[in-house]
Amino acid sequence: MKKNIFAQILFRAVIGYAGFASLLAADEAKSQPLWKKGIYHESVPEPTNENVRYGPEHRNVLDFWKAPSDKPTPVVISIHGGGWNGGDKAQLHSFVDSAKLLESGISVAAINYRLIKHCRDLDPPVQGPLSDAARAVQFIRSRAEDWNIDKTRIAATGGSAGACTSLWLAYHDDLADPTARDPVARESTRLMCVAAIRAQTTLDPRQMKSWIPNSKYGAHAFGLEGFEKFLAERDRLLPVINQYSPVALLDVGDADTYLFYPIVPPAGKVERDPTHSAVFGVELQKHCLEKGVPCELVYPGAPEVRHEDATAYLIDRLKSK
Numbered sequence: 001m002k003k004n005i006f007a008q009i010l011f012r013a014v015i016g017y018a019g020f021a022s023l024l025a026a027d028e029a030k031s032q033p034l035w036k037k038g039i040y041h042e043s044v045p046e047p048t049n050e051n052v053r054y055g056p057e058h059r060n061v062l063d064f065w066k067a068p069s070d071k072p073t074p075v076v077i078s079i080h081g082g083g084w085n086g087g088d089k090a091q092l093h094s095f096v097d098s099a100k101l102l103e104s105g106i107s108v109a110a111i112n113y114r115l116i117k118h119c120r121d122l123d124p125p126v127q128g129p130l131s132d133a134a135r136a137v138q139f140i141r142s143r144a145e146d147w148n149i150d151k152t153r154i155a156a157t158g159g160s161a162g163a164c165t166s167l168w169l170a171y172h173d174d175l176a177d178p179t180a181r182d183p184v185a186r187e188s189t190r191l192m193c194v195a196a197i198r199a200q201t202t203l204d205p206r207q208m209k210s211w212i213p214n215s216k217y218g219a220h221a222f223g224l225e226g227f228e229k230f231l232a233e234r235d236r237l238l239p240v241i242n243q244y245s246p247v248a249l250l251d252v253g254d255a256d257t258y259l260f261y262p263i264v265p266p267a268g269k270v271e272r273d274p275t276h277s278a279v280f281g282v283e284l285q286k287h288c289l290e291k292g293v294p295c296e297l298v299y300p301g302a303p304e305v306r307h308e309d310a311t312a313y314l315i316d317r318l319k320s321k
Contacts, residue, residue, distance in 0.1 A: 035080075035090035044098050049147075054139035054184075055132060057114050062136055063089060065098060065108040066147055074153035074192075074318035075140060076101055078110040081160035081198075084129045084221060085116050095157050095197055097311040104315045107149060111136045116220055124237075126203075126221035126244055133165045134175050138187035153318050155193045155255075157310050160276060163199030167246035167284075170194040170255035193256040193317045195310035198276040201259075201284035203245040204238070205230045211283050213268065217275040247287050257288055257295040258313040264300050 034041060047063040054060050067073045078095055080087040089110035092098055098108045111133065119128030133156075141151050156166035175189040200217060202208055205227060208215035219230035221244070222237055234241070242248040261278035271277050278299045288295035296313065298305050307313035 035088050038088050038090050040090045041093035044093050045102065055135045057132065059112040059114050060132060062109050062111040064147060065102055067102045067105050067107040069105045069148060072148050072150035073105055073107045075107045075109060075149055076314055077137060077140065077156045079133055079156060079158035079162035079165050081158060081162040084126060084161045088112060095159050095310060096314065100311050101315065104319060106315065106318055107147065109140055124222040124240055130165055130168055130244060133169060134189045137169060137189050138184050141187040142184045153192050155195065155314055155318055156191055157195040157314065159197040163196035164246060166194045166196050167199055167201060168244060170257065171246050171249035191255040195258040195313050197260045197310060199259060199280060200275065201280040202247045204241050205234050211279050212271060212274045212277045214270045214274045247284055250287050250291055250293065252291050254293050256317060257293060258307065258310060259284065259295065259297045260310055261299040
């Protein structure tokens, strides 16, 4: 009899714990940002086209907002952040005000792409998300007639890893293949301008360390575990690193650049968030000036700020033509 009573108490305790755990899980799900559930912020209008497939991979989908216009419109392409390890196209509101862009006659696209975990078979894995972003640019250009797009006025924006990807697109040689059987692959990957938010502007670990002493980012992009391993392998990997590092790709005639950081750059000091340090922006701007590439750098107290945010910059730049 006592055994039965004990068993009942234990059973109720287990059921109670399970119920409590499920409540905790439910509360956690409720507390997650909407973008983690793939849901756009309330400030974002309903897309004109949802989950349009731009490539063969499972995350090769984008949403598109068509600006009302009698003439072909510019397009801003949003590339989400998350260290190439997470994130979703629903982060759009974190980078730009899509409603303002649309009101200004600028169409908008937001893309998903393969994450590093989906690209373990690639060398380096970072080529997966970056090549997906290039494909998305080409696909959007290929829909110019259907979506009323001006192919000559394409811009990219994004935060963190999405900002690094945007800069990679802005500075990389055109990946168009005029002889390709696939018509999408014949389209250009070049951008008119780029608005990068909290961007990593180099993926060279030695360069990062010289700019920001407590740097710790980037090893995963090249299939390595830990920053020390990344540093140790740097010389061997440098030719590959330079294919994906924005500052190494930057050249004369590349896309006009806007860099936004919410913190002041404490040059040469240990930082609380070295992965998103404004020193990345300071150093890239120096290289842009050397190459004659227009570059506006924004952080609290920065000199010569003309646009308070990426939205204002993109409207001004894309509508100036």
